[in-house]
Amino acid sequence: MMVETKKIMWMFKKDLLVLWRHPPRLISILLFPIIMITLFGYGMGGTLENIPVVVVEQSHGQVTDATLSAIKGMSLYDVKDIITDPDKGKEMVQNGQVKAAIILPANYDNMSSTQPKSVVVDVDSSDQMASSAVVPATQALFNQISNNIGLQKLDTMNLTPSGASASNIQVQSNQVAAAPQGINFQNVMDSINLQINKMYGDIKYIDFLVPAVIGMTVLFGCMFGMGDALAGERERGELARLFMTPTSIATVVGGKIISKLSIEIVRALILIGAAIILFGIAIKGSMILTLLVLILGALCFVGFGVMISARVSTQEDYMQMVMPITMPMMFVSGVFYPIETMPWIFQKLAYIFPLTYVNDALRAVMLKGVGVGAIWIDIAVLLGFTALFFALGVRGFNRDI
């Protein structure tokens, strides 16, 4: 056991020595996360569609039907369900099933009331991209609906301002200038009071991006690093010398994994530190849980690297095999855009990539501040992927050079 520990430590020491003796490589490791976060933090933008929402209707009538029809008619929303329980709607947002719950009040169809109807939108603000699109669009929609309801009411009272009609959504409340005595036109026109409830507070795009960029950086570090650590050393004949000694494949590969994991954790810490210092990012959840998710993610990607290394004899071959997997993984795993807003084929594809689960878990811990209980599915899937990759990797690994 002592001898095995020494061997593993040698693998670790050797990799650190090599790193130390390659200043460009070392600088790249330290600078790459900062460059990544800076580039993506300042450079990204885009248009969102099909954001999953749930509508809670607590009354039935013409106004509800018209509102539902208007919501469904907007490409921004993808109405996943129409339910009646507001608590369930909120729960669906918390569970990540939808990005927002639009809760219509019980008096929504009551046209005789002059009291404003309180529409509540519970929005998943941890998904900054989705919430930044949902909030203004929902505000605009209910502003229009509010105006329409107001005009209908004025119609009923025979007080419609000239040039406006109930069907004219362009009408503005300040156009109702000549108000007959006893009627508060402002109240009539502001018939809907929209309340936006950002469930996780105000979150900027950079906050949304950081967890995924950390996951992505770990992905690239592990995947490409394993190319040199195993395929490269195999190609150069360095691994052969170790395999010619009475040492198991598991020991050699284990040593490689430990050294790679250690380096990746340091990179992740640098990345988190840079995000905090440069962009004022706050980690709402546990730092330890964040690190554990990262370690699990790194282990999973290293396992993937081992699996590929087992099947190639050169580093070039390794890169050729890894590139077509890592690049799509980066784009469909919700690093830059929420998965739910992507075309359906990408959404399906996203669920076979481990990075999706790393991103989901990291965002949940860092932005929502949740505990293990809320991310257990992500952890279970990542553990499954890790076990599968290692099983296939170590099984397929041989001493041949």
Added chain:
Amino acid sequence: MKYAIETFDLTKMYNNDFLAVDALNMRVRDKTIFGFLGPNGAGKTTTIKMLTCLILPTSGTAKVSGHDVLKNPNEVRQKIGMVPQLVSLYGDLTVKENVHLCADFYGLPEDLKISRADELMEMVDIKYAENKLVKQLSGGMKQKASVVASLIHQPEILFLDEPTIGLDPTTKRVLWDLVEELNSNGHTIILCSHDMYEVELLCDDVGIVSQGKLAAFDTPQGLKDTMIKEIKEENSRVDPNVSEALEKILEETDPDDKKAVEYITGNMGNNNLNLKELSVMISNKNEEMLNTLNNLSIVHDVVEHASGRITMDIEDSDESVSEVISDIIEHGGNITSIATKDPSLEDVFVRVTSKKKQEAEEGVDDGGN
């Protein structure tokens, strides 16, 4: 007799369709230097990989230092060491770090690791560079460092794969001396090389593999003797009358029709023996002298080189050299230098491997028919 290596129908098939090593049976005597030769793709490297437990045989097995490669691979690994090409040191570690790393992988105690590393580095004269990065070393130094790393666990058998390739002649000689020293210290050396001079110089026994099979196995001198004997036997089989008739046909054949010429000469039993090469410098050579040489029955392929040297193949007999020299002198030639070259291991290698290849191709043709 104790054998360092014994193979028993050792076979390796790749992808179920490429037979790299075909039921190889071979025994290498303990504490000898064994030259393991073969053309590229003959199955030499695959055999070495099986013997060093890097790959598993498809069938058959081998014993290395008395341990079965299938049953006790770790015991085999403990008994062997290997020097490039297949294996290399970490270029970004120093010589000492590489050697210590290997020592730890072989499980050497700390004190033994340090003392043995120092001792070996002293022996191969690389101690002064122990703190240099391996990638900064010259080719010869790298080989020396590799030898140290391979010997750190005191293996009984050392595999040397092309150890002197790319090295200058002086460094080559240093390594050859080292190989002989290691052998005299009791190590069995398995030398894989395409340098026939090196093999002839160092090896006690030589095995030549071709088409995945052991095509020849003997001492270097034994192999040469066998070749000469075989060629003589082949030539004696040709009927002199047939040979004479073919000679006449050859005279009437267009010399530019190379295929026809080759076919006829092949059947004449001449076969351009190439058994001994004679090289002479004649200060006053002329056309007549060269014609005379060409007409001698024991001389073949007279070539005049740009340097003025004349080379020719002569039959390998005790009298042939003096007969040619006397003839030159009789024709007034002033000989300034003479050199002869006997049949070499390279000739044996070419003959054995060509023959095997031809047999394999004929086998394929027959199969096709």
